[in-house]
Amino acid sequence: MIQSIQKTDKEIEEGMKGKDFLTIGEFTTDEIHYLLNEAVELKKLQKQGVPHEALKGKILGMIFEKSSTRTRVSFEVAMLQLGGHALFLSSKDIQLGRGETIEDTAHVLAGYLDGVMIRTFGHETIERFAHASSVPVINGLTDTHHPAQILADLLTILEHKGYLNGLKAAYFGDGNNVAHSLIEGAAKVGMHFTIACPKGYEPDEAIITKAKEVGKTTGAIIQVTEDPIDAAKDADVLITDVWASMGQEEEQAEREGVFEPYQVNEELCINANKNYIFMHCLPAHRGEEVTEGIIDGSHSVVYQEAENRLHAQKALLKLLLKN
Template sequence: MSDHTNVEIPAGFEGRDLLTLLDFTTEEIQTLLTFAEQLKQNPHQNMLPGQSLGMIFENASTRTRVSFEVGMTQLGGHSLFLSPRDLQIGRGEPVKDTANVLSRFVDAIMIRTNSHEMVEELATYAGVPVINALTDLYHPCQALADLLTVKEKKGKLEGLKAAFVGDGNNVAHSLMIACAKTGMDAALAVPEGYEPDPDVWKEIEKVAEENGTRLELTHSPADAVKEADMIYTDVWASMGFEEEQAKREEAFAGFQVSEELCANAKDDYMFLHCLPAHRGEEVEASIIDGPHSYVYDQAENRLHAQKAVLAAVMKK
């Protein structure tokens, strides 16, 4: 396909929020992935002419900020980077007021913050779509990019097995939801004391049951990656937990994605990591820099997956 092919925005997403993939059906997720594939083939689409995205960042970011900014530009729109230093919200303005005021200036709000409750409150009061670009509980944009990467390389999602080894964190939550929604079996291996949020896990179990996908929570990395098509990990001390680094290094001993561990997976397994990565900690350099690694394709796919979300929810 050439860059001049006009891609059609799928219907049914206009004005909606993306707070977690739990709010989207299997069919809707598949539709967004197909749309993302089309946008990847035809990147410059004037779908959001004159529209503005307000981007609230309470945390540092490389991939999220660049991909959303470039994405809006490629879609013919404009983005505004807003740090807590730029916003009155950083000085205690109620979320309700910020939501109401921003909604009168911009066509959508993207937010990256620690508190998922804050994002829910923002969405409650905003008159425009709100996109969760990472909270303490969920990272749905990352999960869409993960699915897109696996689909590209494997040609399908249903019937594959994904294994996440590490902390039962926001990335793990969203990946498990994404797998359960799209027919991928999923195993999560965590050290004791680092299990996923129990309420979120209950929701994931419900989705897996509805879709007939196998879901496993274990303390054994080897069990999790057995016959896996895809192995995923994240840093041991995510943002906000840096002071626990030494304690976590001890707790996560034995949870490194190593050559030895990956020998339990399928011969053609994929390795994914949301980045930034610490070679020699959660993953051996030979794995993340080796032939099974697709981490840079995965990072690039943040752009295409997010563009699909932006165009779909901001469609007028």
Template sequence: SIKDLTQEELKEIFELTSKIKQSPHKFSTSLSGEIIALIFEKPSCRTQVSFEVGMYQLGGMSLSLGPEQIKLGLRESTQDIARTLSRYVNGIVLRTFAHKNILKMAECASIPVINALTDLLHPCQALADIYTVGENFRNFKDITLSFIGDGNNVCHSLLFACSKIGLNLNIATPAKYAPSPEIVKEALVFAKKSGAKIKLFNQAKEAVKAADVLYTDVWASMGQEAEATARKKQFSKFQINKKLLLLAKKGCLVMHCLPAHRGEEITDEVIDSNNSIVFDQAENRLHVQKAILIKLLGDKK
């Protein structure tokens, strides 16, 4: 979780990310001989591809294990999988449903474990998001990111990331879909130290007025497909469209972690506009995760 990192550690990751992005060839053997296991219980495009490509570009290799090979806690206990893989590979990247699975994996493994998404958190995404914001502004002081939509795992990790780094965060959700009160409470403690301002709203219009960046995500995440129709009604006033964008600051940037349900949480007109940095954001997943991998697997050399 990002809450485990200090502001200095976050800055170190971002500085290394910039070096990797500017001169990738200089890091082509950084993880030579290293192997990571990718365990993905949930479908993935960007996360899986960016980790596989990242390891390859760093001189290492990856093994992908889907639900047909590994069923955490069903076919075999999480602790036994963690201990076994610790004998074979140098790191584990886990994408799972229950957050308790990543905690158990990290507790039992003797090698680094990276959270590639749980129902509670999505830290790699949020790190790439903050890095992307940083590319577009000189610093985070007086910059406001407004997250519009579901108070989900991405929202939770943004709470930790923004509050740690000093980036103001507005969150607008329907009352029923607000972020975890416990995570908000923790983020407010971090924000007090960093100077970030965290504000929660139940109306999108109020949250975007001071925004430098608008951010949204799907209204129904993986595992919530049965709720999709009901959620569309609840979130209909939380769509990022041209009308909402005009209420934000002039030149306001637009972000989305993808996959996007065009015409629902965001319109084609906005995601394909000059305000959109959605695909810069997607690219930066690769660079940030390479920095994370080097920090965890390369520093021991």
């Protein structure tokens, strides 16, 4: 299960110390494998009840402009299990919500905290914050990227398949933030990735182009298609997400009609490998992007995937915030 590392452990740890985590594409293949290896070990320790307080005394600030269940709980519990503390900071309760500049908030919080996790709308917001901050900044989600989720996804696939390089993953639905980070992550670890989406809902072309360039080195084949059956053919991993993301609720009815052919259902899954796994970052809308029989069936690993947010993020926090 453990992936091979080209650089030494010390070199990778030194390179990651104090680093921001804004997109998974900004991390090297070695760094991603190292994070996954570390997550496997931290999960093992947690299951065995062995204390692992690598961040004792450290404090993570968590700024939320978008509400969340998994992101808030997983990051907060991660810090507690690592011996540190987490502060929930709603944008409504801090001066950022009253017009203080992003840069001023970043400078001030860096004087109090050892790291900041932000869940916000525009990706430029977190980029500006990170540029002004002297402590590591972690992307808990933006409209363009969701890298913390994809670390958990890769960990889940690794646990079930034993390897990542050469596997085929297929994603069905909107070319959104989850899709963008999946594309970047798959390219980095050499996993073939096909996204099936209707015309007009494709992922960002610049992200696709860059991922294809990375794939030339790692062996990953990145494809975009309008044909869900072609995407599902011989896939080892099937993935979907809600059709209308947070902030797109008024488009719900329109999107239901557009995305109906991309529902992950029993008929579609026949085209995948017999031992495929189904993944969804949750929350899910049963009967829309996925049928109840698939998400609650024997191939589904969505709850393990959700739990792995905790373990993957513990690895991330440990390596970025550790002295």
